[in-house]
Amino acid sequence: MTTLGFIGLGIMGGPMSGHLAAAGHTVRGYDVHPEAIAKLTAAGGIAATGIADAAADADVVITMLPNHPQVEDVVLGPDGVLAAARPGTLLVDMSTIRPETSVEVASAAAEKGIRVLDAPVSGGQAGAEQAALSIMVGGEEADFAAARPLLEAVGRTIVHVGPHGAGQVVKAANQLVVGGIYGLVAEAIVLMEASGVDAKTGLDVLAGGLAANRILELKRESMVAREFRPGFRIDLHHKDMGIALAAARQADVSLPLTGLVAQLVAAGRSMGYGDLDHSALLKVTEGLSGRAQSQE
Incomplete structure (x- = not known):
């Protein structure tokens, strides 16, 4: 089982993080809305006090955020994922954002020894709740293989579509x-x-x-x-x-x-x-x- 940091527990991220906790993974979740964190803890997850707390000891960090400004802040900010995560951590950004932002995040992460996948999803709230999402993944093939068992907990159609940014x-x-x-x-x-x-x-x-x-x-x-x-x-x-x-x-x-x-x-x-x-x-x-x- 994997130790996960999950940042962004909204309409999509909430049920997704719950499925990962139900699959037996240790999920430390953070969201700006306390009620979203409470839902994760009720589903078997652990409340993180912030972005750094979610990312610091994680094997894999998953982000599910509204748009590229939030991804840039959460990942690249001074107290963000790249500042807190250990070298070798796998960051899977499942937000829907600009392809160029995914490429920029991957480049910045590589300088810190952190691997990155862009893995946006399709299927909406129903797909998230039913663990039936379609997931299109950009990044290195080996990193996709490492992430696939986790992605299978939240999706049905999971395809590696190319290099960084291709998922977007x-x-x-x-x-x-x-x-x-x-x-x-x-x-x-x-x-x-x-x-x-x-x-x-x-x-x-x-x-x-x-x-x-x-x-x-x-x-x-x-x-x-x-x-x-x-x-x-x-x-x-x-x-x-x-x-x-x-x-x-x-x-x-x-x-x-x-x-x-x-x-x-x-x-x-x-x-x-x-x-x-x-x-x-x-x-x-x-x-x-x-x-x-x-x-x-």
């Missing part, structure tokens, strides 16, 4: 596809309802044909019912679409549909839907057609 590029690709599908499912619902067709019945048919996808499988009923309780908030998807567009600029490629989806997500945020699930892109599409409906 694949996650950006994931998010642009997810956003695009939500936008198209929203348009399908608006079209069917405006044409007098029962959208639930129509989506049931689509889910059984070539248009089948996980979003139709998991979210078609809640979208038709206008239930937008967050599993993954529009605010976070807005951040991720920014990462995708920045990655496209860095790679010198044109992603026109991604740009359009990013604008729809930004519109949802501007319209006050940032705290709703990203399936609330339906509300944006309805608004553009003057067919706004109520939602939860």
